[in-house]
Amino acid sequence: EVQLVQSGAEVKKPGESLKISCKGSAYRSTSHWIAWVRQMPGKGLEWMGTINLGDSGTRYSPSFQGQVTFSADKSINTAYLQWSSLKASDTAVYYCARLGASGTGDHYGLDVWGQGTTVTVSS
Amino acid sequence: DIVMTQSPDSLAVSLGERATVNCKSSQSILYSSTNKSYLGWYQHKPGQPPKLLIYWASTRESGVPERFSGSGSGTDFTLTISSLQAEDVAVYYCHQYYSSPFTFGPGTEVEIK
Numbered sequence: 001e002v003q004l005v006q007s008g009a010e011v012k013k014p015g016e017s018l019k020i021s022c023k024g025s026a027y028r029s030t031s032h033w034i035a036w037v038r039q040m041p042g043k044g045l046e047w048m049g050t051i052n053l054g055d056s057g058t059r060y061s062p063s064f065q066g067q068v069t070f071s072a073d074k075s076i077n078t079a080y081l082q083w084s085s086l087k088a089s090d091t092a093v094y095y096c097a098r099l100g101a102s103g104t105g106d107h108y109g110l111d112v113w114g115q116g117t118t119v120t121v122s123s
Numbered sequence: 124d125i126v127m128t129q130s131p132d133s134l135a136v137s138l139g140e141r142a143t144v145n146c147k148s149s150q151s152i153l154y155s156s157t158n159k160s161y162l163g164w165y166q167h168k169p170g171q172p173p174k175l176l177i178y179w180a181s182t183r184e185s186g187v188p189e190r191f192s193g194s195g196s197g198t199d200f201t202l203t204i205s206s207l208q209a210e211d212v213a214v215y216y217c218h219q220y221y222s223s224p225f226t227f228g229p230g231t232e233v234e235i236k
Contacts (some may be wrong), residue, residue, distance in 0.1 A: 047225050110175055
């Protein structure tokens with residue numbers, strides 16, 4: 001079964017750094033883009049951007065450019081989302097998801113999702 | 124950025140009745156070379172990750188019940204639940220993956236009347 005497994009919940013203080021992970025299994029992850037999606041408490045889904053596990057190419061939403069960093073280690077099929085200095089407003093659930101692609105490379109949406117990582121930033 | 128809007132914000136439907144959610148994009152998300160609109164619909168229940176229901180505006184994802192259907196092209200789209208079941212209570216989001224950043228609609232909450 002194709003899966004994305006995310007790292008566990010985190011509780012941090014403002015100003016601290018954090019790196020969360022998303023590990024793919026049972027598919028050739030280097031052929032897909034991994035997206036990061038934020039859901040703040042009581043709010044909707046927000047697109048943060050994507051990373052290609054094959055070449056670590058990234059595309060950030062303008063709202064998140066400079067606020068977070070995507071990285072990847074293709075040898076272990078894992079994508080990462082990191083912050084250098086957390087703020088209380090970073091408190092949210094963060095999902096990774098695979099951008100599905102057909103045999104011709106045509107994208108068809110986010111077809112596999114991680115379980116979500118809850119990040120709480122509080123002094 | 125392409126802005127996605129949805130209507131209504133919420134709706135309450137009786138069990139077995141039809142539920143309709145509308146989605147509009149601020150510009151066309153129809154890719155002319157494939158004649159596909161790059162629009163997906165997701166179901167999101169509390170405590171769970173979102174689930175892809177529909178892609179390319181009208182293609183049902185494998186395993187999704189037939190009561191879920193999608194229609195529309197270009198800028199106007201609809202998700203229909205033909206006969207609402209108790210397990211369909213959720214927030215439904217549309218999502219364009221035509222142009223980066225791939226934006227979501229604000230969501231529509233579907234409840235039982």
